[in-house]
Amino acid sequence: LRQEVAQSEKLKAVATMASGLAHEIKNPLTALKTFSEHLRAKKDDPLFLDRFAEIVEREVGRVDEMVHQLLDFAKPTPPKLADTAINKLLEDTLSFLSNQLIQHQIQVEQDLTASNDLIIQADHNQLKQVFLNLFLNAIDAMPQGGTLSVKTAMSAKQQLEITVADTGVGIAKKDLAHIFDPFFSKKETGTGLGLAICFGIIKEHKGVIKVESVVGKGTRFIIILPNEKTL
Numbered sequence: 001l002r003q004e005v006a007q008s009e010k011l012k013a014v015a016t017m018a019s020g021l022a023h024e025i026k027n028p029l030t031a032l033k034t035f036s037e038h039l040r041a042k043k044d045d046p047l048f049l050d051r052f053a054e055i056v057e058r059e060v061g062r063v064d065e066m067v068h069q070l071l072d073f074a075k076p077t078p079p080k081l082a083d084t085a086i087n088k089l090l091e092d093t094l095s096f097l098s099n100q101l102i103q104h105q106i107q108v109e110q111d112l113t114a115s116n117d118l119i120i121q122a123d124h125n126q127l128k129q130v131f132l133n134l135f136l137n138a139i140d141a142m143p144q145g146g147t148l149s150v151k152t153a154m155s156a157k158q159q160l161e162i163t164v165a166d167t168g169v170g171i172a173k174k175d176l177a178h179i180f181d182p183f184f185s186k187k188e189t190g191t192g193l194g195l196a197i198c199f200g201i202i203k204e205h206k207g208v209i210k211v212e213s214v215v216g217k218g219t220r221f222i223i224i225l226p227n228e229k230t231l
Contacts, residue, residue: 028059079123087112105145141168165220171213
């Protein structure tokens with residue numbers, strides 16, 4: 001029975017991915033097809049050619065990004081473990097997004113109470129990808145501005161807890177169970193693979209990622225990583 005349930009879940013996941021992939025590819029292809037149909041008639045129109053070049057570059061870029069994300073999800077790269085200072089990594093990632101945070105009138109509250117010299121074995125680039133994704137999601141969730149809170153602490157079990165919280169629109173209760181599913185997204189743009197990839201990265205680091213949210217009040221992600229020299 002467990003095998004049948006597992007197989008059923010696999011088939012459901014494949015169907016979801018196929019549907020999402022078809023939808024994401026169809027949008028840029030529709031734009032390219034529309035412009036290409038007028039190319040012969042307007043090949044001498046410089047304004048049309050400039051617009052066509054812009055559309056091609058943008059839509060091909062979208063497909064390329066989606067394919068890379070799909071490959072990252074379907075065939076994740078094993079983490080290259082090295083000494084990683086989590087607090088510094090969080091601070092550097094926030095600094096990288098400082099312009100966007102200012103533009104969106106988002107205040108950042110940091111409570112990096114975990115030891116400043118705390119070093120864990122982790123893949124620096126993969127964890128940065130996770131933090132970037134969570135921070136960008138928080139920015140998207142606060143179009144009118146708000147507060148982004150980032151906290152690190154040691155749990156009672158001496159595990160590292162990283163909390164990323166926003167005061168944004170929140171996630172509906174019925175959607176919470178699906179936000180780590182591939183191609184599940186409520187955004188008008190985006191592939192719906194970001195959080196699925198984050199989930200895989202944290203799992204490869206022998207950690208867990210959880211989410212709590214209340215519509216109209218905000219969302220909080222909790223990442224728990226082992227505080228060990230070797231995973």
